[in-house]
Amino acid sequence: xxxxxxxxxxxxxxxxxxxxxxCRPGEMIAIIGPNGAGKTSLLRALAGIESDDGRVEIxxxxxxxxxxxxRMRLLSFMxxxxxxIWPIAxxxxxxxxxxxxxxxxxxxxxxxxxxREFAERPVNSLSTGERCRVLLARALSAKPKVLFLDEPLSxxxxxxxxxxxxxxxxxxxxADCAVFASLHxxxxxxxxxxxxxxxxxxxIADGSPERVMKLPALNEAFRIEKAGSVWRIAAGISxxxxxxxxx
Amino acid sequence: xxxxxxxxxxxxxxxxxxxxxxxxxxxxxxxxxPKLAWLLVEELRLPRMLLALGYGAVLGMTGAALQAxxxxxxxxxxxxxxxxxxxxxxxxxxxxxxxxxxxxxxxxGAVGAALALVALFAVAGRRSETATLLLxxxxxxxxxxxxxxLLLALAPSPFAFYDSFDWLMGSFVDRSLPQAAxxxxxxxxxxxxxxxxxxxxxxxxxxxxxxxSAGYRPRRLSVEVVGLSAVAVGACVSVCGAIAxxxxxxxxxxxxxxRGHPGQAILPAGAIGAILLLLADLLVRMGPAGRIIPVGxxxxxxxxxxxxxIVVRMRRTVTx
Numbered sequence: 001x002x003x004x005x006x007x008x009x010x011x012x013x014x015x016x017x018x019x020x021x022x023c024r025p026g027e028m029i030a031i032i033g034p035n036g037a038g039k040t041s042l043l044r045a046l047a048g049i050e051s052d053d054g055r056v057e058i059x060x061x062x063x064x065x066x067x068x069x070x071r072m073r074l075l076s077f078m079x080x081x082x083x084x085i086w087p088i089a090x091x092x093x094x095x096x097x098x099x100x101x102x103x104x105x106x107x108x109x110x111x112x113x114x115x116r117e118f119a120e121r122p123v124n125s126l127s128t129g130e131r132c133r134v135l136l137a138r139a140l141s142a143k144p145k146v147l148f149l150d151e152p153l154s155x156x157x158x159x160x161x162x163x164x165x166x167x168x169x170x171x172x173x174x175a176d177c178a179v180f181a182s183l184h185x186x187x188x189x190x191x192x193x194x195x196x197x198x199x200x201x202x203x204i205a206d207g208s209p210e211r212v213m214k215l216p217a218l219n220e221a222f223r224i225e226k227a228g229s230v231w232r233i234a235a236g237i238s239x240x241x242x243x244x245x246x247x
Numbered sequence: 248x249x250x251x252x253x254x255x256x257x258x259x260x261x262x263x264x265x266x267x268x269x270x271x272x273x274x275x276x277x278x279x280x281p282k283l284a285w286l287l288v289e290e291l292r293l294p295r296m297l298l299a300l301g302y303g304a305v306l307g308m309t310g311a312a313l314q315a316x317x318x319x320x321x322x323x324x325x326x327x328x329x330x331x332x333x334x335x336x337x338x339x340x341x342x343x344x345x346x347x348x349x350x351x352x353x354x355x356g357a358v359g360a361a362l363a364l365v366a367l368f369a370v371a372g373r374r375s376e377t378a379t380l381l382l383x384x385x386x387x388x389x390x391x392x393x394x395x396x397l398l399l400a401l402a403p404s405p406f407a408f409y410d411s412f413d414w415l416m417g418s419f420v421d422r423s424l425p426q427a428a429x430x431x432x433x434x435x436x437x438x439x440x441x442x443x444x445x446x447x448x449x450x451x452x453x454x455x456x457x458x459x460s461a462g463y464r465p466r467r468l469s470v471e472v473v474g475l476s477a478v479a480v481g482a483c484v485s486v487c488g489a490i491a492x493x494x495x496x497x498x499x500x501x502x503x504x505x506r507g508h509p510g511q512a513i514l515p516a517g518a519i520g521a522i523l524l525l526l527a528d529l530l531v532r533m534g535p536a537g538r539i540i541p542v543g544x545x546x547x548x549x550x551x552x553x554x555x556x557i558v559v560r561m562r563r564t565v566t567x
Contacts, residue, residue, distance in 0.1 A: 047456075047460040049456050049459040049460050066462060068450075068461050068462035070462075071460075072461050072462070075460060077457055077460035079454050079456045081454060085318055085320070085452075086452045086508070087507035088506060088507040088508060092507075092508070093452070093453070096449060096450065096453060097446065097453075097461060
């Protein structure tokens with residue numbers, strides 16, 4: 001099957017080693033790695049926010065040359081920050097900058113993310129979790145081919161974690177789009193089709209969640225180990241400083 | 248835009264008032280010497296009205312653009328130090344380099360404003376915390392203000408120091424039409440280019456990363472906003488001196504008309520800024536005869552309580 005996204009040699013100096021990556025339509029990909037490993041850098045390079053080298057194609061189109069309206073149809077990015085300072089109504093923010101918003105889709109999103117009661121409220125007066133849902137709606141509103149979500153499940157209660165995963169799964173199946181999401185909770189990887197483990201700016205493992213969760217490289221990267229069903233701090237893995245230095 | 252007509256109507260009204268006030272002296276003159284009455288309007292009141300209108304619009308528009316760019320409702324030409332920087336540049340050009348050509352002075356003002364904004368970027372960074380931005384801006388404004396005073400005090404001309412009021416608090420008195428043109432033509436071009444960036448600046452409400460992922464270029468946008476603001480503010484300050492608070496208040500009011508959208512607020516902020524400054528100049532004329540109150544005194548007197556109100560509101564939003 002032809003890849004939906006094809007990245008070749010994307011790199012950020014000092015943060016991300018040259019990386020090649022493909023993904024198929026309908027795939028949900030989790031990006032995991034310790035703090036500072038390069039999860040956000042990988043997402044930023046894939047989303048074309050910054051890049052020192054390489055190129056990214058989505059649906060056979062080089063994203064670098066795509067003007068804003070086309071690019072919004074190819075990809076959307078949701079940052080890890082939930083800071084929104086302007087008093088823009090939630091429903092206005094969801095369609096901000098879209099050349100021709102799909103009114104029907106917006107209605108569906110408002111219902112699915114239970115945003116209707118604060119659709120008219122300024123986003124800077126919403127709670128962090130509520131803003132997170134507004135930003136997710138915003139990421140979905142342009143019907144992009146690929147979604148890049150930086151820690152989309154942080155700041156959410158258990159109901160909203162599950163609900164968000166369900167919405168993303170529905171979206172990938174019905175719209176044939178793909179999702180890249182960085183995560184901190186390793187237990188959440190089970191909801192994804194594929195896991196990228198990143199450490200010190202390099203993708204060191206790429207496979208199904210079941211496989212990656214069992215890799216010694218995972219224990220090594222996070223300095224934790226599984227004891228029965230719980231994670232605990234690994235004994236005998238040297239400190240970060242003792243390991244090979246970053247690129 | 249649905250608010251365009253009332254704003255333009257209000258603007259037309261205060262501009263006409265500005266041109267005709269005080270009316271009785273104009274009527275008296277019209278009866279005794281119609282030619283002189285026309286000359287009074289053309290030579291004195293017209294440039295004054297145009298400058299108040301244009302400078303107000305510049306402060307409103309650049310304020311709105313800087314606020315959208317810095318993602319901060321307190322960023323404005325005065326608080327970022329660019330007005331003071333412009334005054335410094337113009338004073339250095341006029342009193343030390345002996346420049347008299349209005350357009351060259353406008354360029355000096357623009358360079359001063361640009362230096363102040365670059366210094367601000369270097370110290371505070373884009374999307375900086377409000378406190379960092381304010382402290383860096385205030386430090387730059389104070390330093391530039393003091394440096395302006397120093398340049399005036401040590402200037403070869405012994406009377407230069409008496410002009411410091413004009414430079415630091417602003418004035419529209421006795422400006423000529425060529426001076427108005429030197430300020431308003433470059434400022435008008437810069438502001439027209441700024442207005443073209445309103446869609447991109449709206450996208451900045453979602454953060455620079457989201458804007459960049461959508462194909463906008465935040466870094467280039469910030470250079471454009473800073474550069475164009477410096478040209479517009481610098482040109483106006485080089486003719487009228489620095490005027491505070493209009494660039495802070497006008498965008499704030501404008502955003503209530505654009506449902507909070509910071510980029511769309513650029514044009515209405517221009518109209519509101521122009522109305523504010525025309526009204527402030529009308530108030531200046533109510534002062535005792537023979538005494539000239541700097542227009543910046545009026546804008547600061549109105550602006551300070553509003554500024555405090557905005558800060559208190561921001562604090563509530565942050566803590567709620």
